[in-house]
Amino acid sequence: MSDKTEVPAGADAKTSEKGTDNSANQPTDILSAMIGEYFGTFVLVFFGVGSVQAAVATGAQAGLWQVAVVWAVGVSLGIYTAASLSGAHINPAITVMAAVYDKFPLKRVMPYWLAQVAGAATAAIVLYAMFAEAIIEFERAKGLLRGGPGSELSAMMFGEYFPNPAVFGTAEDAWRVITPSSAFIAEMIGTAMLAFIVSTVTHERNTARPPSAMGAVIIGVGVAAIISVVAPLTQAALNPARDFGPRLVSYFLGWGEIAIPGPRNGFFTVYILAPICGAVIGGGIYRIIASRLPKVKTE
DSSP states (O other): OOSOSSOOOOSSOOOOSSSSOOGGGSOSOHHHHHHHHHHHHHHHHHHHHHHHHIIIIIOOSOSHHHHHHHHHHHHHHHHHHHHHHHOOOOSHHHHHHHHHHSOOOGGGHHHHHHHHHHHHHHHHHHHHHHHHHHHHHHHHHHTOOTTSTTTHHHHTTTSOOSSOHHHHOSSGGGGGSSOHHHHHHHHHHHHHHHHHHHHHHHOTTOTTOOOHHHHHHHHHHHHHHHHHHHHHHHOOOOOHHHHHHHHHHHIIIIIGGGTTTOGGGOHHIIIIIHHHHHHHHHHHHHHHHHTTSOOOOOO
16 A cells, blocks of 8 residues: 555555655545545455455355455455555555655545545445345344344454454453453554565565565455454454444444444554554564665666
8 A cells, every 4th residue: 555656556555666755656636546545445345344244144254264365355456446546555554654654745644544434434334235134134143132242243244343253252251362452462563564564565675576566466465364363363453444434334233332432442442543553663664674775776
């Protein structure tokens, strides 16, 4: 997810291919950039959250890795969708990283965030229109009252919860598995790894980086690997828009306080603040490494 506009190589995270000063490559039309972020995030969430809904509500996906692979496809397609218009950040945490390290204009940060959340929320609405009956039947079979205790089991088809209800259930003692501080660390480290991978794949000083068109695929594979490690604990948001957009939709669909603020009031710190901190950390670590590499001569 880069702030450079002409190269598709980001995904939930993409830095600039210039790595330092790429402000000249920003789109001149902020509306076009917002359209890119909106549809790129829509594609990402449609496939990613759609795979979660299919897995939970219908049992269509067999195991975490199958869900992670669909997320990888969604990430890659989202990057290709948005790259030429906006640079394909499609993740508020990556937008912050670009602003901190790559001279991405601060005045564009909030419009990008708004477009990303709107795209994620729209995808969640579309998915609910498709899966509504299946979700209702899932709730009936599990004896869930939407918005009541234990309904995280169905709300997790929109936003994320820790510990992962599909793995540890929703009983009171399940919360002993991972505390809010541990969940914060998991999301922060997962997003730091994502930002590090994206920076590795796209930074101009890395002469071993793949061709730009291949970068989106590699980043998608990286996302799948991170999900496989982090998702059993926190469902692996790695992206504040991916969590908040669908979570907001679920709030209005009847999950209420189970959605926002959620159990233990952890959604803001764990699924918004932690990914932003992680992206800044991971992007910063790679840039320390990149500073030891020779500069690429440009004509």
